[in-house]
Amino acid sequence: MLDYDNTSDQGRQHRSIMSSPTPSTSASPTARKLLTKLSPLLSSSSTCQSSSTFSESQQTIASWMIFNRKKKDSLAEGMVIAVREAAASKSDDAADRLLVLLKIVHRVLVSNCPAGGGDADVSMWEKSAPLRHTMAEKVLPALLNDLAATAKEEGPCVGQVEDMIKSWKEQNVCDDSFDWDNVTQKWEHGLRNKGGPSQNNDTDAAVTESTLADKSAKDQDDDGISANDENQVNVTSNNTSKETSSSSPVAQTDTIAAEVDTPTTEDKADEASSPDVLARKFSRQDSTMSVASVGDIDYEGVEEAKVEPIRFLEASKIISQLQITRDIGGDTAMNISSILGHITPDVEETCRTIIQQKEQQTGDDKDSTNPLQQHAETLGKLPDDFLDLDLKYARQSLQTYKEVIRQQKRARLQCLHLLLQSRCSFGSMEAARILFGREQKTGDADDNAEDQQETSIPNINVILDKLKKRKEALSDAMALEGLDVEEDAEEEKKLEKEEKEMLPLNWFTEQLENETKGGESGSVKLDDCLEDEPAAKKLKNE
Structure with missing residues (x-):
């Protein structure tokens, strides 16, 4: 793996960076987490960091991204936001911040590469292929174009980027279908057109961000981690957490x-x-199934x-x-x-x-x-x-x-x-039938009328009517005792509005049988008396 952390311009004066990437409220949760992790690295110039510590921090973020590779669209969204914010800053360190982002992407692309030598993990290399392709397709063009527009021609940045591009091609970090010529053209185009990031690139980045934001919504519920994934994480930490115990x-x-x-x-x-x-x-696609496709479920x-x-x-x-x-x-x-x-x-x-x-070792050898x-x-x-x-x-x-x-x-x-x-x-249909249907009897046919009345389930309007009559009786009784039960005009209007008869739910459209005591039967269609959002009945405690 190439190491470019020691080649910063040593003669440049250290200046404070205007601002670090701020997690956007509209970004996906994974994108916001990535921006939070990038903030310490981009808050000061790379020359203000020790080589080993800064390189280790970059590798930490790259390893975290590989660990969360299933959320590749959200990760790309976060990187695009970071690139746009770094390129939009007018400070002299804009190129440094963009170079830091490129180094992180570079580590993601070449991590565990068998062609790069070292202790490569072939299995993890194959699993992270979709993440590498997404980063190369969505992040690299905008990042290289902005970096070329802000980098100094005589600085070491140009040589570093060219070496990175060369290593990507040699190690074949993406499949053969990926167009590396487009990436190279973005870099060369930015070098030829100095003066800041192009407007077209800002527009492309905005479109890419919005597209990735839509795709990343599918990643929010994806929290499954396989056993192999647990063994591949390489995130740096000074102390292991001891908050988990056997009494969990x-x-x-x-x-x-x-x-x-x-x-x-x-x-x-x-x-x-x-x-x-x-x-x-x-x-996993079934977890994002919409209500409209519930009928297509295979039971x-x-x-x-x-x-x-x-x-x-x-x-x-x-x-x-x-x-x-x-x-x-x-x-x-x-x-x-x-x-x-x-x-x-x-x-x-x-x-x-x-x-x-x-x-x-034998028994005698143990003394050696x-x-x-x-x-x-x-x-x-x-x-x-x-x-x-x-x-x-x-x-x-x-x-x-x-x-x-x-x-x-x-x-x-x-x-x-x-x-x-x-x-x-x-049970919503059964509840709707009870709520808006005719009065139903739950007693046996041989029971007398009095027993049936005790076990009946009345219509909701019948219950409300009984409550209204009971309220009137209580008001009259309180008035006879000399208590003031009169309500002001505004309160009376409010009560009248709330006490209107409830209409069936908009989704409850089946025909109800009209069962009466006289044996008259028929059906009542509810389509003509539906309302989009039935008014909620609020019973006021008196």
């Missing part, structure tokens, strides 16, 4: 999770309806049954109660992975050699020279953060984090299974 809510929700996953007589279904089958059957393999709301609540409580624990565990996993990532390959090889030597003393010089390269690491606690934290993810996944699959089982019907 994981143990408290084990009973709830077991109850949710235990099938009952109400949701007996064949093997095709198990959560494991649902996990393979539904992709095959899941028997229809009535689902009580309490079962949805139990599964949802597991997800919400464990979310804080998951966030803390995620930070801990990232910190531990960052610490382990700073161990050099030669130290790892030495440790393996020492383990093999200890296994091969300690293998640790033989490799003391190499082991001295171990980072201080690693030596201070509590391995037992770190292992326990990762196991807790893994268990939280597993329980949340099971709860989400359980919610999905209940949705399919209930056919997305939660």
Whole structure:
């Protein structure tokens, strides 16, 4: 990997930067997080930072971006906003800030590249391919054009950028379909047209930002992290978080999770309806399914049954109660992975050699020279953060984090299974029939009229009419006792407005049977008496 952190103009006077990237309220959450992480790096000139610390900070952000590669559109959105703000500043350090952003993008593009040599992770390289393509397509053209327009011709920036572009092509950081000539042309065009960022580029960046903002909305609910992802994070931290302990809510929700996953007589279904089958059957795109497409859901393999709301609540409580624990565990996993990532390959090889030597030692050999003393010089390269690491606690934290993810996944699959089982019907039609239908009897046919009246479910208008009469009776009784029950004109108008007869809900359009005591039957169409938003009936306590 190329290192360009030591080539800044040493003779330039240090000046304070006007402002750092400010997270926009209209940006996606991931974009705002990226802008917050970029703010310390862009708040002062690169010459004001020590080489090792500044390079490490850039690598930290690049590793964080690779870890969150599934939210590539939001990350590109954040980088575009940072580029626009850095280019719009009129200070002499605008080129420095743009160069810092380019170095971060460069680290994202070449990280784990097999062609770059070193300890490359081929699996992570393949997984981060969509992120690299998005960065090269959405961020590089605007970034290079603005950097070329603000950089000094005699400065080292030009040579650094050309070396970066050359390394991108040699290492083939994007697939063959990517047009690198367009990137080169943007850079050369900016060099030829000095004087600041072009207006066309600002327009393109604005369009790109709005497009990415729309796409990034789909990333907000994507919080699934695979086990492989947990081992690939390389974010720098000085101390591991010890806020997660064995007394976390994981143990408290084990009973709830077991109850949710235990099938009952109400949701007996064949093997095709198990959560494991649902996990393979539904992709991430189903999580963004709109209400308009609910009718297109494939219910095959899941028997229809009535689902009580309490079962949805139990599964949802597991997800919400464990979310804080998951966030803390995620930070801990990232910190531990960052610490382990700073161990050099030669130290790892030495440790393996020492383990093999200890296994091969016999009883007499144990009195000989300690293998640790033989490799003391190499082991001295171990980072201080690693030596201070509590391995037992770190292992326990990762196991807790893994268990939280597993329980949340099971709860989400359980919610999905209940949705399919209930056919997305939660009793609203039955409630509407009771609320706006005719008076219904729940007693047996052989019961007398008095018993039927006690078990009847009256229409809501009947209930309101009874309440109105009861209120009038109470007002008359209070007036006879000499109490003042008169209301002012404004209050009377307000009550009259609230007491108008309620109309059926706009979505309740089915025909209701008109059952009367005299045996008269028929149907009443409600289409002509619907209102878009029925007025909410507010009963005032007197």
